[in-house]
Amino acid sequence: MYEPARSRSRTPKGMSQLDASTAPRPLVKPHRANEDPVAAHYCKTLDEIQANHYDVVIVGGGAVGSAISHRLLQNDPKVRVLVLEKGSFLLPEHVQNLHPQYQRLMAEAIAKPWDLAPGTTFDLAPQIPYLGGRALFWSTWIPQPKREQMAKWPEKVLDDLDHGGYWQQAKDFLGAALPKEMGPAFTKFQPELIARLRNGLGHIPNFLPVENDGDLIVPLASRDTESELKYRKFSPVPRLLQDATDHADRMHIVTGCEVREIRHRRQARHDQGPKGPCQATELVTAQGNLPLRSARLVLANGVVEPTGLLQRSFAQILPKGAGTNLGGHVASWFSVQVPRAGWKDLGDTLQVGCTYLRGRVHTGERTEKEEHRDFHIHLMGASNPHPESAVEDLYRLIPDSFDQEFLAELSDEDNIGFLVHCLGEWRSTPGDQAGSTVRFKDGKTLLGLKPSERDLALRKAMDEAARKLVEEVLFAGKAQDKDKIRYWNPGEPGKPGEWQKELPAGRLKDVLVHESGTLWMGERPNDSTTGADPITDLNCRLHEVDNVYVGGAATFPTSGSWNPTLTAVALGRRLADHLAPPKKEEGRTHGEHSR
Ligand SMILES: Cc1cc2nc3c(=O)[nH]c(=O)nc-3n(C[C@H](O)[C@H](O)[C@H](O)COP(=O)(O)OP(=O)(O)OC[C@H]3O[C@@H](n4cnc5c(N)ncnc54)[C@H](O)[C@@H]3O)c2cc1C
DSSP states (O other): OOOOOOSOOSSOTTOOTTTOOSOOOOOOOOOOGGGSHHHHHHOBOHHHHTTOOOSEEEEOOSHHHHHHHHHHHHHOTTOOEEEEOSSOOOOSSOGGGSOGGGGGHHHHHOBOOSEEOTTOOOEEOOBOOSTTGGGGTOOOBOOOOOGGGSTTOOHHHHHHHHHTTHHHHHHHHHTEEOGGGSOGGGSSHHHHHHHHHHHHGGGSTTBOOOOSGGGGOOOEEOOOSSSSOTTOOOOHHHHHHHHHHHTTTTEEEEOSOOEEEEEEEEOOBTTTBTTOOEEEEEEEETTEEEEOTTOEEEEOSOSHHHHHHHHHHOTTTSOTTTTOOOEEEEEEEEEEEEEGGGSOOOOSSOEEEEEEEEEEEEOOOSSGGGSEEEEEEEEEEEEOSOHHHHHHHHHHHSSOOSOTTTHHHHOOSSEEEEEEEEEEEEOOOTTOTTSSEEEEETTEEEEEOOOOHHHHHHHHHHHHHHHHHIIIIISOSOGGGGGGOEEEEOOSTTSOOEEESSOOGGGEEEEEEEEEOTTOBOOOOTTOOSTTOOSBOTTSBBTTBTTEEEOSGGGOSOOOSSOSHHHHHHHHHHHHHHHSOOSSSTTOOSOTTOO
């Protein structure tokens, strides 16, 4: 039986590390693979691979890096791939596939490898700088955006994603499962919740109409094996280790190897003189220098880090606009309890509900295309009449678990509980130096996070929609019983939280989540030299550098309100096909999880 831990905790119950305003602890210094028994078995040191030739060198062993390396190996039986990961080996799996005790590691694992520019009051959601990256702890919701939600994306890229099989491939890679496929805990509460939302959402301003149950559901990255345990959450680590084992002669992972600079040279070309194309030649890493030889370099190390790394390395070459257009999502989230009596027939065992509500707010922007902004809510419910016995299952099944101990409080004999996580578009503009930016200056990566009034108005509107959702749909009791609704107030760092009647003020987060956009892709007009020129081309290659590519959300022209991992993985698969076109059957979608 799972017992909530009583030992030290930096944040009180119900307050996640994303709520805590305290800075993360200093990281344990990353070490070389030969200093760690697990990494020593699967990974290498830089010295061990120094003499090898690779076709593709990938920086970052997260969801995107693992998707690109996997696809490259699938495509071409001869391709040689190197993954350089700055972190050490932390977890073998997604944390929610392990005992809940492991989630405490999040407090030690998160990092903020950036500084805030003067005057910046918002912060960015933290990184997980270990093999596996953020998908060790998060990244479960994997909605596929509709074309109309991908404003300003190049048509060619959208066509490829839609017609090249990349969405399905990305779902297969991540192990997409629908909640109803995830076992008996989704049989009673889930349909009841969906029925209520279908009837009730239409009456609340700013929610999009629900035409069928599918409008309220998105797949979860919750299955990465063929086993009957459908709720295993995706993690890049097993995939990377399996690939490094299956292809030991041509796929290597070097852990504890931060890439700090990319050296380069201009190729002299008789027709272009000293302005010939630029070529990355060598990486300066925490373990020494690595010549790239003929390898192509892929930066799959998030959004802020590759932007800072490129600005540091290619200061004279990158266009001025690089680092602008930092967008993503504004956030508001809270937890709430409503009386169980308002719900019927939920049974005596753990039941989980997991829905995705879409909304749109008209913000009065000038052009017709930009007059609205989207938001979505991850609505997760738990009916857990015997919390002392079912919390471990709840912890594994719920998509967003930022705090394992709080889950024991969420639902009891008398109440059911909901986590209400709202995310909405934070829009930035390419080339806007006064907007939100990443800048490398004086040896530091500086974040200037400046939400506009419209970004903040959206945050308020979606938060208001969430409040109405609770009172008008989830509560479902008599009007005179409304005071039985209880909101969780996580309290201050170091103090215990409590249930209260009012929505907690701290639910509006001064944080940018799901960052994107700083190295946005697009075709350049031949004669354009404005600060708003796209930074990467339609194959995610730097316009100015012949052999450097960017994998991940930094290339997104806009972020929409959808969660980014599925799209970043789909784009990564497409990039892999560009780097090493498939030699066997095209568009293969099976056999991802044949372990
Ligand atoms: C709280 C939270 C919840 C989230 N939930 C979801 C969700 O439900 N659905 C969703 O789609 N998305 C979600 N996301 C976003 C999601 O986590 C990211 O989109 C995704 O993990 C990005 O994958 P990545 O591989 O691009 O980057 P990362 O996961 O950040 O991996 C990058 C890797 O590169 C390494 N690295 C960095 N710099 C260097 C360097 N210089 N040299 C070598 N290695 C380096 C890092 O250590 C890391 O391992 C969430 C994010 C947060 C913060």
